[in-house]
Amino acid sequence: MxxxxxxxxxxxxxxxxxxxxxxxxxxxxxxxxxxxxxxxxxxxxxxxxxxxxxxxxxxxxxxxALFDPAQLAPTYSEADVTTPFPFNAYYEEKDIPRIDGEDYRLRLSGLVADKRPWSLSELRALPQSSQITRLVCVEGWSAIGKWRGVALRHFLERIGADLTARYVGFKCADKYYSSIDMPSALHPQTLLALDFTDAKYGYPLRLRLPTKLGFKNSKFIGEIFVTNDYPGGYWEDKGYNWFSGS
Amino acid sequence: MVAASGADARKTIHPLFIRVTHWVNAFAIFVMVLSGWRIYNASPPFGFEFPAGFTLGGWLAGALAWHFAAMWLLALNGFAYLAYGLVSGHFRRSFLPISLRGALHDVLVACRGQLDHAPGRYNAAQRLLYIGVILAVIIAILSGLAIWKPVQLQALTALMGGYETARRVHFFAMAAIVAFLIVHIGLAVSVKGMLAPMFTGRAEAPR
Structure with a gap:
């Protein structure tokens, strides 16, 4: 008409x-x-x-404003590592996602120049670094752990991410999701961890940043995206503080 | 009859500034302690939990939201109170001199129910208690900052003995504040003529 x-x-x-x-x-x-x-x-x-x-x-x-990009979290020795490391998620340990490392591909989206998916062997070919730091849970407890993997900064640079964007978001195989601010993403101790004590802590890929509380350290990551639109997060959308810096 | 002299003749024993900061502080401490108990319950470092009915926030996220909102009120109000107390001479007049022996003597006398409570003048036991609770609040704030920012404020966290020790320091600072409150509120409501001046500022007319 x-x-x-x-x-x-x-x-x-x-x-x-x-x-x-x-x-x-x-x-x-x-x-x-x-x-x-x-x-x-x-x-x-x-x-x-x-x-x-x-x-x-x-x-x-x-x-x-309080976040200092040059301030490093205290590091510890192998002897300080907490064993067994506490398992913590919004579901029980038996319900962790089982992911086949051979078929695994890390997806990329948002403000990223090269959105080609990454296999585990490609991620392992990148420079690796490790850290022994304290993970502080929003519940109050803390534990010292060891993580090894790719510096997120290096990875973001490698994929041509817009480093002036505000947020880096993570979508996980366990339906968990979260996001962090770009300055924290570029912090030298922020890792895409490939090696850690046990698969239940996020195999094959998890985020490890000692500058934020435990729940900001996404596990079982399937997709990383860069955006200027506030992405929120699983716990953040329920009322937990978004920045949750340490 | 003293009524003829009127209300004006009554001495102002609590200046307005002290009264306002006192009640703002009372509200802030109330929120901090009750939300803090809920946060404690999420992962109790000691072998007990606070009854949920005596906590604030409903669940951990709610308790944290209350705690991290009221902390600004507690800190800013406390800072204003300390600045006023130091600059106006209120602390010097009311809290000095401090005497441990005098405090002990006054506590013993008070326990026999014979302590003379002169309005507008603190006895030695009161002075020690008030200075003690001010220090406890300062330690609670510092240990709280140490727990909140163990990376950005890591020097402070180290000063508190590390993250895990700072949690316990924070707990015992709370315990000291609550212990003070039991004595403070108990006496404020049981000793005649103590509560009203904290609202009106004026001592009751002498009888």
Whole structure:
């Protein structure tokens, strides 16, 4: 009947989809994370939730300002390593994803020049470094572990990632997902770890950065993406502080 | 009858600044302690948990959100209080001189229920308690920073004996504050004429 209108609608469809997605995310946050935050049983605790959420965003900015890219986390000796290292995930140990290393390919997306997937042997051919550092869990406990792999900075440079972008995100085989700020991603102790004590800690690829709490160290990574749109995370979307720096 | 002299004749024993910072601090400490208990429960370093009903936040993320919001209130209010106390001479007038022997004597007398409580003047036991709780709050804040930022503030964390020791220092600072509160609130509500001046600032008319 009115073709021009149909044409124009088709033109803005991607934008509409984006707006819808944003709205959905926002609602998810306000209904999910916000109502969980205060723990109040009051019906009208929206104001308290909003205040706590705003303070958490403020604390993100304070922590980003406090982050010194040259400050290295303390390192320890082999003798200090905690054994057995605690297993911690949002599911039980028996439910870890089993991934075949031969077929494994690391996918790349977002603001990356070379999106070619990476096999494990290709990742192992890159320069490796190791660290013995303390992992601090958001629950309060800590444990010292050893991790070895590729510096994330080196990898991001290698794939032609936009290093001026704001976020690096991780999608995992266990349906976990998280994201970190670019300065933390470029920190010299931030590793894409290939070697660690046991497969249950994230085989074949996990993130290890001692400058953030344990839950920011994604395990069983299947995809890495670079973006300027806030990607959130599994626990972050439920109300945990996003930056969670150490 | 003293009523003729009117309210104006009553001495201001708690200046407005002290009253405001006192109640802001009371709220901040309340939030910090109760949310802190919930955070403690997520991974208790000692063999017990706090009853969930006496905690704030509902779950770990909620408790952390409360804790990391109220910490600003506690720190900024505490800083204003310390600055005022040092600059105005409030600390010098109210807390000095400190005498351990005097404090012991006053505690013994108080236990027999014979301690004279002069409004506007702290006895030796009070002075020691107030200075003690101020130090406990300072240690709680410093050990809290050491736990929060063991990489960025690693010198402070090392000063606190490392991450795991800093957690325990933080716990015992809380325990000292709570112990103080039991005595402080107990006396404030049981000794006649102690609570009202913390709101009005004025001592009750002498009888």
């Amino acid at each position: 009115k073709p021009p209108r149909l044409v124009s609608l088709r033109g803005v469809r991607p934008q509409i989809a984006r707006i819808e997605r944003r709205l959905f995310l926002k609602q998810g946050l306000s209904l999910g994370a916000l109502s969980l935050l205060s723990g109040c049983t009051l019906k009208d605790d929206d104001a308290v939730d909003r205040l706590l959420f705003a303070m958490s965003r403020f604390n993100d900015r304070v922590q980003a």
